Amino acid sequence: MTNNQKVRVRFAPSPTGGLHLGGVRTVLYNYLFARHHGGDFVLRIEDTDQSRFVAGAEEYILQCLHWCGIQPDESPEKPGAYGPYRQSERKAGYAQYAKQLVAQGNAYIAFDTTEELEEMRNKYKTEHHNAQYDSRTRGYMRNSLTLAKEETEALLAAGTPHVVRIKMPVNETVIFKDMIRGEVSFDTNLVDDKVLLKADGMPTYHLAVVVDDYLMKITHAFRGEEWLPSAPVHLLLWQYMGWEAEMPQWAHLPLILKPDGNGKLSKRDGDRLGFPVFAMDWTDPRTMEQTIGFKERGFLPEAFVNLLAMLGWNPGLEQELFSIDELVQYFSIERVHHGGAKFDYEKAKWFNQQYIQKADNARLAELVRPFIADKEVSIADDKLATIIGLVKERIHLLSEFWEQASFFFVRPETIDTAALQPKWNDTIKSFFVSLTQKLSAENEWNQESIEAIFNETVAAAGIKKGEAMLPLRVMLVGGKFGPGVFIIAEQIGKDETVARIEKAISIL
RNA sequence: GGCGUGUUGGUCAAUCGGUUAAGACGCCUCCCUUUCACGGAGGAAUGACGGGUUCGACUCCCGUACAUGCUACCA
Structure with missing residues (x-):
């Protein structure tokens, strides 16, 4: 890219299912980089594999980005000047470019069937080398390189199924500079x-990635490390198309690994270890299988973004909590790590807890509503906000709210009598009997007055x-x-306080 | 198997040749709190291995080991 060009980056998911942690992090790094440099962030849908198309996946991805607070500047829903934003809508164009490459001799047409390919792989596979379609084997296959020109044309005219393959050069070294890893080189053989x-x-x-990045004037291309081995193909394509001067700078991001053992973090690992991997709930329309998301598990979007940003990148400061605007300010691709990072769910929950503590009670009340929707209680907004303020420092996830606060709304079904028995005797019992009498007679009802009576x-x-x-706590709360305890009594009200004490006395 | 990439405590990580090798999560101890949590104080725990280069290597180079990714008409 040229130096004074406007920065343009893209996130290009294929709409095949739930949006993975690593995907969100790639989005985030794209977004942070774009904003940091005053550039554009583009969402492009890579739907070239029709067999893997999943209905609703595109909308779902949009929703996830929206939840994270990351809005693309251009997307299928909000086209800019470089559309279309779905690869399937560019189908005709790609064929033209492929044709051009064939005409130039940088690519060729191949008619081999799946069976023939299989046969070739078995035949040329050795102990030391995996057989692949390359300069050593293409001479034995059915393609426009081995077939007579007329034969190829006849096959084409007859509508024979065929693909176009790049003709990898022999004995060349492709070198490029990755923004994260520095110089990387590959032997074309x-x-x-x-x-x-x-x-x-x-x-x-x-x-598609080469054509689209060119047409959409992408200046910096970020993608997962798993793409590194095919980078030389992309580099060569940029060259063959004559677009070399406009090629984006590449950055291959490290992988997010599973917490135990090694390897890429997968949805399966989340299921197995009990934590979400997708940003939001995802239901596969084909199998109807449901997968939990970070949102529905009770994460705040700003916490999710923050923890993802720190997984593989570090600004070199002691600060760990960053708003998205601060992340934009500090982000630099050079400080992205080379090695993969294991996902630590405990640390993720810590981030969330930090944000819950900082969050406004009224907002938390709103966010917690879906988590108590199935409870048969109706709670006013201000009351809910007050109670959240009382319990928020002891929850890591919004989903933990009810178990920490249910006693404010409903009488505990059981109380921890084991904690009471050792302290229970006639003296203490008569104390509580007289406490209920005095409490019942009290007109003022707030934690100070209650404590005074106590x-x-x-x-x-x-x-x-x-x-x-x-004992009073256990009677009111059900546990330790x-x-x-006096603020709890204030909140549940006089009648309920007295009733809970009397009920406890009756069963002890 | 081949090729690529990587390797600082259990985990996330700072360090960009010279430090007692930060900090955070988790864990342990103590304080605070007549509960739990929050908060505070402290503790255990780290440079894969072997060679170089250098006055001096976690840092640079080479090798080994290990890990991981790719090796599809999937992305």
């Missing part, structure tokens, strides 16, 4: 003649405050947890 145009007329990723009653009964505090 070891790269196979990748299919460029499929028999159905659709381009493969290899052709103190009086304790003194009158001649017991220590500590002996009665825990939760915020201050």
Whole structure:
């Protein structure tokens, strides 16, 4: 790219299912880079594989980006000047470029059937070398290089299924500079003649990515490390098309690995280890299989973005909590790690907890609604906000709200009597009986007044405050947890407080 | 198998030839809190291995090991 060109980056998912953590991180790095340099972020849909098309996947991806607060500047829904934004809508164009490459001698037409390819691989495979369609084997195959010109034309005229393959040069070294890894080089003899145009007329990723990036004036191309081995094909294509001067700078991002063992993090690992891998809930329309997302597990989008940003990138500061605007400010591709990072769900939850603590109670109340929708209680917004303020420092996920706060809304079904029994005797029992009487007679009802009555009653009964505090908590809450016991009493109200104490006395 | 890429505590990681090798998560101890949590203080725990280069290597080079990715008319 030329220096004064406007930065343009793209995220190019194929709409085949749920949006993976690693995908979101790739989006994020694209977005941060674009914003940092005042450039554009483009969403392009790579739907060239018709057999893998999944209905609804494109909309789903949009929703995930929206939830994360990442809006593309251009997308299928919001076209800019470089459309179309779906590869399937460019079908005719790709064929032209493929034709040009064939005419130039940089590509050729191949008629081999699946069976013939299979046969070739078995035949030429050795212990030391995997057989591939390349300079060593293409001479034995049925293609426009081995067939007479008339024969090829006759086959074409007869409508014989065929693909277009790149003709990888012999004895060349392709070198390029990756923004993250520095100089990377490949021996062209070891790269196979990748299919460029499929028999159905659709381009493969290899052709499409080059053509689209060129047409869409992409200046920086970020993608996962798994693409590195095919980079020489793309480099050569840029060269053969005569677009070398406009080729984007490449950056191959490290992988996100599974927490245990090694290898790429997959949806299966999440299922197995009990954490989400997709950004949002995804239901496969074919199998109806449902997969949980970070959103529905109770993550805040800003926490999700923050934790993903830190997985493979680090600004070199001690600060760990960054708003998306701060990330934009600090982000630099040079500080992206080379090696893959294992995903740590515990740390992810810590990030979320930090953001929950910082978040506004009214907003949290709104966000927590879906998590209590199935509970048969109706709670006013302000009441919910107040209670969230009381319990938010002890939850890591929004989904944990109910287990930490249900006693504010419904009487505990059971109480931890085991925690009470050792302290239970006639003295303490009569203390609680007299406490309920005094509480019932009280007109003012707030945590100060409740505590004052409690103190009086304790003194009158001649017991220590500590002996009665825990029992009171267990009676109201059901267990040994939760915020201050008097504020709980205030919130649940006088009648309910008295009722819970009386019920506890009756069963002890 | 071949090729590519990678390797600092259990995990995320700072360091860009000279530090007692930061910090965070998790774990442990203590304090705070008459519960739990939050918060605070402290602790255990790290440069894969072997060679170079250098006055001096976590840092640069080479080799080995290990890991991982690719090796489809999938992306």
